Amino acid sequence: MKGEENPLLCIGLCTYQRPDMLTEALDSVAQLRLPSNVNLKLLVCDNDAEASxxxxxxxxxxxxxxxxxxxIEGNRGIVFARNRILEVALQHSATYVAFFDDDxxxxxxxLVTLLQCMEEYDADVVNGKVVFLWPDEVNLHVRLRNMLQRMHFPQTGERQHGSGTGNVLFKTDWIREGHRFHHELNLRGGSDQLFFQQLNDKGARIVWCNEALAYEKVPLSRANREWLLKRRYRYGYNKFYILKHRFGLAHARKDSKRxxxxxxxxxxxxAPFYPLGSEDFKIKWIAKWLFAKGVWHGLQEKDYFEYQIVHGS
Incomplete structure (x- = not known):
């Protein structure tokens, strides 16, 4: 880093009662190759009011x-923690914010790669690749694994319609007018998808980057058939809320019913072919049913709060 004239980049990291994972995350930050064209500040937001x-x-x-x-953000939920980081980054007049997760x-x-990709493709948002590291003792069908990870990755520089916060860099110009993570999806999940899809709707250029890598260790509590299938239900559930906030309630209801x-x-x-179907077919059938059931329950605005449970330590 050289000189005060460099713009500020804030790395945002939200955490809640996962000290071992947080230690590994921070250790990787300590080993970062530092970009020469920005100043850095790490913002760690603890969502535990006890400051654990x-x-x-x-x-x-x-x-x-x-x-x-x-x-310290005492209001429970990832939305409050992420928005706190955005507010503090803006208070520091940051030009960029990068997020990754505490797991x-x-x-x-x-970080160098994300910045280079942003410059090369004239992007407002760069979504990096997350590689999932599965426990050695877990042997899951590939279709189950693909419920958490992408089956196919875009080319670097390819335009995207959204992003998550697991590996992302974006310009703060897009949040200065008050754009924030939506509280309605706080413990439901999907607030990051909504946040970036709305930026795309506003004209932000979001691109993919294969070379900027983050690694997520999948804890045993998630590396199982039951949790991964529940994830499909949650994706469907979130689909309704994302549609509602992007296009309005009437559109969301019509699209979701269809x-x-x-x-x-x-x-x-x-259904008649299910008993004799292959394992691949059965997983596909259950996943489709649960996804649609999630959309239906979202349509009825039933409560479902996946992120009340903490996985990992």
Whole structure:
């Protein structure tokens, strides 16, 4: 880093009662190759009102060559923690914000690569690749694994319609007018998808980057058939809320009813073949049914809060 004239990039990291994972995440930050064209600040937002992450964060202050700011957000939920980071980044007049998750680690070249991709493709948002690391003792069908990870990755520089916060860099110009993560999806999940899809709707250029890598360790509590299938239900549930906030309630209801009818009919028409079907077919059938059921329950605005449960430590 050179000189005060460089723009500020804030790395945002939200955490809640996962000290071991947070330690690994911060250790990867300490090994980052530092970009020469920005100043850095790490914002760690602890969503535990008891400040349980303070000791871990303080232990890394001597290990980093750029400042760490420790924030406590007592309002429970990832939306409050992410929005707190956005607010503090803007208070510091940051030009860029990068997010990754406390259950992830990043490669040394992660940040440099995101910045290079942003410049090369004239992007407002760069969505990097997350590689999932499965426990050695887990043997899951590939279709189950693909419920969490992408089956196919875009080319670097390819335009995207959205992003998550697991590996992303974006310009703060797009949040200065008040664009934030939506509270209605706080413990439901999907607030990051809505956030970036709305930026895309506003004209932000979002591109993919295969070379900026983050790694997520999948805990045993998630590396199982039951949880992965529930994830499909949650994706369907979120679909309704994302549609509602992007296009309005009437559009969301109409689109969701049409989608549910199509998917339920697919499942019903193939139900007689289920008992004798292959494992691949059975997983596909259950996944479709649960996704449509999630959309239907979202349409009825039933409560479902996946993120009340903490996975990992």
């Amino acid at each position: 992450a303070r000791e871990v964060v303080d232990s890394f202050r001597p290990k980093l060559s750029f400042p760490i700011e420790y924030l 992830e680690t990043v490669e040394p070249g992660w 989608f549910c009818l199509k998917e339920f009919m697919w499942c019903i028409s193939r």
